[in-house]
Amino acid sequence: MKVFVVAEHMKGQLAETTFELLGKARALAGDGGEVIALLGGHGHKDLAAQLGAADKVIYADHPALEQFNPQAWCKAVTQMLQGRLPGLVLVSYSSQGMDLASGVGTALDVPVLAYATDVQADGGRITVTSQLYGGKIMAESAVNGDSAIVAMLAGVAPADAGRAEGSPAVEEVSLEGLDALQVTFKELVEPEGGDVDITKADVIVSVGRGIQSEENIEMAEALAQKLGGVVAASRPIVDAKWLPKSRQVGKSGLKVKPKLYIALGISGAPEHIEGMKDSETIIAINSDPKAPIFEYAHYGVAEDLFDVVPALTEKL
Template sequence: MKMIACTEGRSDRVEAFSLEMINAARSIAAAGDEVVAFFAGQAAKAAASSFGAADRLIAADAAGSDLIPAEAYARLLRDTIAAEQPDLVLVPYSANGLDVAADIAARTGWPLLSYVNEIKRDGESLNVVAQMYGGKVLAECVVKLPAVLMVNPGAFEEAMPGPVDAAKVQQFDAMPAIESSRVKMVAIDVPDYADVDLTTAERIVCVGRGIGDEASIDIARDLATILGAEIAGSRPVVDNGWLPKLRQVGKSGQKVKPKLYLALGVSGAPEHLEGMSHADLIIAVNTDPKAPIFNVAHYGATCDLFDLVASLSDRLQASPGR
C-alpha cells in the first residue's frame, strides 16, 4: 500500500502537525508499504531535513510565497496523486486541509472521512474512529481503499524528525500553480505575542464558555495567580471579547504544551484540543460528562467550576508548600 501524508508550511518553517501526519501513515504501514510525504511551501529545505520518517518526500517549493492558498495546494496535490496512484491520502485538519480534503475526494470519487482520531488496518480496508458533533460522539467506521482521511492534529504523536535521503527527495517549483490560482494571498496578519507568549508558560488556567461572563473570569484569574500560571481562553471566550486574542488557545490561537493545563468550563472542540492536547498534565472541569475535553484529560471533575475553584484556591493559600 502506498500512502501520501500531506504536510504544510508557513513562511520558512514547517507546521508541527506535519510530523504527526507522517506518523499516522507510518503507524499502519506494513512491510513493503511506502509512506510518501507531500509538502508545499517555502520551507522545502526544512521539510527535507525533518521528514526522514517518510520513505520519500515530494516537495513543491514555493520560494516566492509565504503561504500557499488551498486552491493551489489542492492542484499540486492532485498532480501528485495522479502520478503516484496512492491507496490512501492523509490530510491534516487545518485551514487548508478543510478545503483540500474535500477537493481531492470530490475529484477522485474516493470516500472522505473527517475528524479522524484513530486508524487501524484491516486487510484491504481501514477501521477508523472519527469525531462527530463537536467531538461528543466517536464513530467507528470501516473505510474501503482508496480513500482520503482528514486527521485531527494531536491525534497522533509526532514522528521522530530527521533528514530525508537526498536520493529520495523530489522537488519542483510550485510558483506557476500559485501564480495561476484564482485565490491570491494579500497579506498575513500575525498577532504580536511578545507580551503574552503562552507557548513558554509552564502552567495555564484556561476558561471556556462555561465561565458564564467576563466578570466571572476573575475567580479563574485569582487561581492562576496563586498557581503562578497564565490565564487563557477558548475561542468563544475571545470572540465574546472577555479575553484578548493573545490569550486564545487552539487552532486559531496559540498551541501550548505546559506542564499543567487546567481547563475550566471548556467543552473541548477539535479546534481547541489541537492547541493543548500535548500538555503534560490536563485537568478538566465541566458539568457535561460527555464533553470532549475529557477524552484528553488526565483528571476530570463533573461539578460546578466555581465551587471547585473557590475550594481549590482556599486549599492552595492554606498550604505553604504548594
C-alpha cells in the same frame, strides 16, 4: 501499500504534525510499502532533507505556493497525486489540511475521512476511527476502494517516529494552471506578540461567560498567579475581546494539556471540551450542578465562583 503524506510548513518550518503523519505512514506502509512525502512551496526544496522518514519526496515549486492559498495548494497536491494513486493520503486536520483534504478529494473523486484519531490498513482495507462531537462519539469507517484521504487530528501519533536521518530521493514536478487563480493570498495575521503561550502552561485558570465582566478577570489572574499559572478562556470571552484570541481554548482555539485546568463559569460545551479534555487534572467551579463540565472534571464545586475563587486564592 503506498502512503502519501502532505508536508505542511509555514515560514520555512515543517509542522510537528508532518512528522506525526510520517511516523504513522511508515507503520502503515509496512515492509515493501512506500512512503511518499508531497512537498509544495516556493524555494522550499531544502525542507526535503528533513523528511528522511519518507522513501521519496515529490516537490512542486510555484510562487503561488509561497504562502497557503487553498486554491493553489489544492491544485498542486491534486497534480502531485495524479497518476500515482491508488494509495492512502494522510493530511493533518489543521486549518490548511481541512481545505486541502476536501478540495483534493473532490478533484480526484477520492473519499475523505476527517477528524481521524487512527487509521489502519489491514490487508489493504482502509479503516478509520474519527472523533466526533468533541470526543463524545467515535465513528469507525471502512473505505470502499483502495484510495482515501485521511485528515488526522494533531497529537494522535508520536512525532519522533517520523523523524529520521537520511536523504530521500526528490522528484520535482511542474504544475499547471496556477497562474490564473480566483483566490489571492493577502496577509498572514499572526497572534499578538508578547502574549503567553497557553499550550506550554502547566496550570491554567480558564474563565467562561460566568465571569460576567472584563473587570472580574482580575480575580482569575490573582488565582492563576498564586498557582504559577496563566489565564485562558472560553470563546465568548474572546469574542467579547476581554482576552486575546491566543488565550482561547477549544475547537476554534488552542488545544491545551496542562497538569491542572481550573474552569471558572464554563458550561462545558463540546467545542470547549475538545480543547482541554486531556488535561491531567480538571477542576470545575460552576453554580449549575447540571453543567456538562462536571462530566469531565475530576473535582467539582457547584457554587458561585465569586464566593469560591477569592476564598481559594486567600487560602493558597
